[in-house]
Amino acid sequence: MSQSSQSRAPGKPSLARITVTDRTSAVAESLAEWIGRSGLQPGDRLPTERELMETLGVGRSTVREVIRQFQARGIVESRQGSGTYLLRAISSETIHVPLTIDPGTAVxxxxxxxxxxxxxxxxxxxxxxxxxxxxxxxxxxxxxxxxxxxxxxxxxxxxxxxxxxxxxxxxxxxxxxxxxxxxxxxxxxxxxxxxxxxxxxxxxxxxxxxxxxxxxxxxxxxxxxxxxxxxxxxxxxxxxxxxxxx
Structure with missing residues (x-):
């Protein structure tokens, strides 16, 4: 990773701790928002799994699910023994469309x-x-x-x-x-x-x-x-x- 990438590495701005019930969606949105605000560019490394867990206050399974979703969307890629890297610039607006379906309703x-x-x-x-x-x-x-x-x-x-x-x-x-x-x-x-x-x-x-x-x-x-x-x-x-x- 380049020196410029390291200078943009996690730390500022800080990630907001998640407190809502829908943790996976909230973590995805918070992480996307942070990526947008931090100025990370394709090729830059994301925070480690442990850093995300500690900062966001969520478990390992939630963090891994979000990363899996981001990988499926072509947003990040995980490199064995190296970390997770951004493939394309995003923000919370680019990954979220207000579309919801409530499976608990009769209709x-x-x-x-x-x-x-x-x-x-x-x-x-x-x-x-x-x-x-x-x-x-x-x-x-x-x-x-x-x-x-x-x-x-x-x-x-x-x-x-x-x-x-x-x-x-x-x-x-x-x-x-x-x-x-x-x-x-x-x-x-x-x-x-x-x-x-x-x-x-x-x-x-x-x-x-x-x-x-x-x-x-x-x-x-x-x-x-x-x-x-x-x-x-x-x-x-x-x-x-x-x-x-x-």
Missing amino acids: VRDKLMLTLEVRRGLEGEASAVAAVRATRKDIAKIEQALDIMERRHRAEGGAGDEDRRFHLAIYDATHNPLFRQLLEQMQDAFDSFFKEPFDRPDFAHRSFRFHRELFDAIRDGDAALARQKTLDILAVVEDDIKEMSK
């Missing part, structure tokens, strides 16, 4: 369906745009994520994190950061919902084959087919939501 299925309508428009368009704009490097990144997802799916019957990385790679291939910012927030809402009360690791597993077909369409530059394959995936999502909420 949660209706809320998910409303969100799904928006996802169809955004994700379908993202796939179509990626088919037009994706570079060779983008295609290689999407294919790598797909290969990992397929191996995990065949071995365990589900691949939640790997599936997420595949779709994030597509959003990045649009070269429009708004797709990723908006869609990953919607995906967060869905992820939190399906952990509880459904707890279904096989959710939407019938959409598995469409992911390879979606990649093929993007690789071949077929925007219309890429959009359709995305809609095919989301149709399975809708069917499973209806089935699980009976």
Whole structure:
């Protein structure tokens, strides 16, 4: 790490201690806010896990979950024996969209369906745009994520994190950061919902084959087919939501 990076290292401004109930979300927002205020740049190292635990007043599992989420979003990367490093500049505003779904209400299925309508428009368009704009490097990144997802799916019957990385790679291939910012927030809402009360690791597993077909369409530059394959995936999502909420 460069001397300039060390001069921006943690310490000033200080992180605010977390006192609210939703610790993971609060830690994520506090850490993003601190990154924005501190002037950290891509390539700079974040505070250590222990420093984050002590400063924020939360446990190791909460800190690790936040770092895992940031890794999945392409915000940070962890290097073995070295630490966690920033990949792109962020702030609390760039990672947070005021989208919430309350799984404890009787109308949660209706809320998910409303969100799904928006996802169809955004994700379908993202796939179509990626088919037009994706570079060779983008295609290689999407294919790598797909290969990992397929191996995990065949071995365990589900691949939640790997599936997420595949779709994030597509959003990045649009070269429009708004797709990723908006869609990953919607995906967060869905992820939190399906952990509880459904707890279904096989959710939407019938959409598995469409992911390879979606990649093929993007690789071949077929925007219309890429959009359709995305809609095919989301149709399975809708069917499973209806089935699980009976």
